[in-house]
Amino acid sequence: MHTADLGLPVDVPSTALFTDQYELTMLQAALRAGTAGRRSVFEVFTRRLPDGRRYGVLAGTGRVLDAVENFRFDPDVLRFLRERHIVDAETLDWLAQYRFSGDIWGYPEGEVYFPGSPVLRVEGTFGECVLLETVILSILNHDSAIAAAASRMSSAAGDRPLIEMGARRTHELAAVAAARSAYVGGFATTSDLAAGFRYNIPTVGTSAHAFTLLHDNEREAFRAQVDSLGADTTLLVDTYDVAEAVRTAVEVAGPGLGAVRIDSGDLLLVAHRVRQQLDELGATGTRIVVTSDLDEYAIASLAAAPVDAYGVGTQLVTGSGHPTASMVYKLVARAESGAAGDDAAPLVPVAKKSSGGKTSVGGRKWAARRLDSEGHAEAEVLGTGPVPASLADRQLLVQLVKGGEVVAREPLDAARDRHTAARANLPLSATQLSRGEPVIPTEYWHEGSGS
């Protein structure tokens, strides 16, 4: 049995409690009504991208697979549900035996998505699928929000590496998932040791202002750091006076000093001055790392500055203004009435229809990305029924779980590489930071619509 890959440095036996109570009460009511076994199709999608964003980035799929695999109701959990009278005895018996046995399809991790894209499709009985809603949405909404911000930052940074250092600005376990998503979105390293431990992401870090303040003066602090970490370390030069610190740093470490870090002030101005000073001191190979409240716009504004790497914290782990991806998990089709348990029963498309908004398109959907004559993405095409021949080899959904078994595990680097490729395949305006519409439209395909 695999352990739940929750980004924890320890194994967790179950993900079943990361669930809203109503999933269980719906199950109970459906069991009693005899409808819990109806074959059902749920899709995860977002009705819109965050305001002004040009594309979304799917992240968390690997964590979803682990969560589904470990979704079990152990005796402690069952006792809790019984003692709190959350569900009845029949439902508890059903839960004790629970194991997802259906199929899951989805966009592969790192892929881009647009409004309506069915980034995950969960198929099985109503009972077994409805239980997974909360944990699937938690993971995809969080991880995709971070990956989208990371992607914008990494395209703004170009070839310069990005360091994820936001652990202190978000929940301690969200931080681990955020480092993972940042890596998918193009970041190179993380400060978070748990992310290094759990996901093998390269970790970095040297010192903070506290280390300088611990010592009687900057020279003593720099000497202590260089003695211990070597001359190729990164010295933090903005505790007192930056110019004096840079001079001291090169005196202590020599011109082979690895890097200096600037964590405050007018980074554009200071980076230019520090570069000039380092060069004059012969430290031409010493890099400059900047780390002060950066977001994708600040990174872009430093493109012409002599900066070698960016460290990003708060704005990364909070999704740069959009901390959640607003994905929903909706029943889009179910077996015809009276056909419960019959896998061959025809599926009926279903959708909420009230006038108050939040409507969606029913039916089990395929998705394909149509390319223009130059091979760039031109439209996200969604449809029910047969896939038109022209789009057959552009389909986006791959099978992730088959009969309850995970069939599509992959290393995190695969998702990272896929994201780079998928983004490069979008129209050029995708990576403009300015606000705009989704960079390609979402089209619903109908017989004869010509796609």
Next chain:
Amino acid sequence: MHTADLGLPVDVPSTALFTDQYELTMLQAALRAGTAGRRSVFEVFTRRLPDGRRYGVLAGTGRVLDAVENFRFDPDVLRFLRERHIVDAETLDWLAQYRFSGDIWGYPEGEVYFPGSPVLRVEGTFGECVLLETVILSILNHDSAIAAAASRMSSAAGDRPLIEMGARRTHELAAVAAARSAYVGGFATTSDLAAGFRYNIPTVGTSAHAFTLLHDNEREAFRAQVDSLGADTTLLVDTYDVAEAVRTAVEVAGPGLGAVRIDSGDLLLVAHRVRQQLDELGATGTRIVVTSDLDEYAIASLAAAPVDAYGVGTQLVTGSGHPTASMVYKLVARAESGAAGDDAAPLVPVAKKSSGGKTSVGGRKWAARRLDSEGHAEAEVLGTGPVPASLADRQLLVQLVKGGEVVAREPLDAARDRHTAARANLPLSATQLSRGEPVIPTEYWHEGSGS
């Protein structure tokens, strides 16, 4: 040994990896320089409140105490640090023996805070204190951001209960901590079963649109739900036509129907119509629950509507525009040079001094809340040195950890009650939702400043 209270449904042996790498490399360099044993004082504070907010709400203190108590480097973690060459052998030996043995003082959980308030003060050797930075900030920054949003929502809701239902919009474990913080900030219940399991917060939930769509029509769905969950359940009435759904709901459940839930549309208008219809149908005791993308402003705008409870998701778990509290953990004082290991050595105040912003006030601080003649809070007064007699009984810091032992555990309800009392003691304008300055000023006390 206590287990780490991470909001997990299972026990976690250690929190030591929820740490930025530089905490460990600073330790290594300080060990080598002979400065790791210098007595040090770190304080957690925020330089400013989120833009426009009138007060902050401290939450997460209880989780911090558990994290500190369980901050250990077990063999798996040490092996990881060794194999990745993150620290040297001497440091690994030191870490293997690590156990925080210092003192922690702080504002009690649920208390309000203002710019500069030293909401936590950690004292011990530099080495033992610096390691705790990341996990302490992760917890307080996340939990306090959620609690602040919860507090604004609960004051907007008045006596009407608030349901926390944001699990699906945030990381699955952040969700558990968010439910905990929401409870501290005044929410009554949560949808998140893990939060019920871990923190004994009352859980609620009945059904979603998927349950209605699973059935051939609304009547069948409502009947199935009432048959299983009883007439005092909450029926969701906005899948198709609201007026028809309300009629069907009362027909199926009878006038004793517990509640109806409205999850879309113009809530003000719809709530009035539904109330009138329910009353005409004799269901005068049936409550109305609304749950569509609410924040504190939407809640306030429904004050005159016949609404009985609010369910809040996205805006709660994302801090209603401010998903992190921007607290920092700063060395503010340390033993005089040459006095390493000597507990009696005088402390030297220290602070970053560069011109680029991010400066702070050095020195080990006390904090007190001065009251006006009517007993309302008038100023947050901070100082170093002796506490003036006039403020002696208004001090805010309490001892949480003494010689490494937690001395101030309390039930979550204590934090919740404290928050209600602390907020009520602020000037009335604190609970205005409009943007403004902190509702009381922060003053730094100097001998003769008259406080």
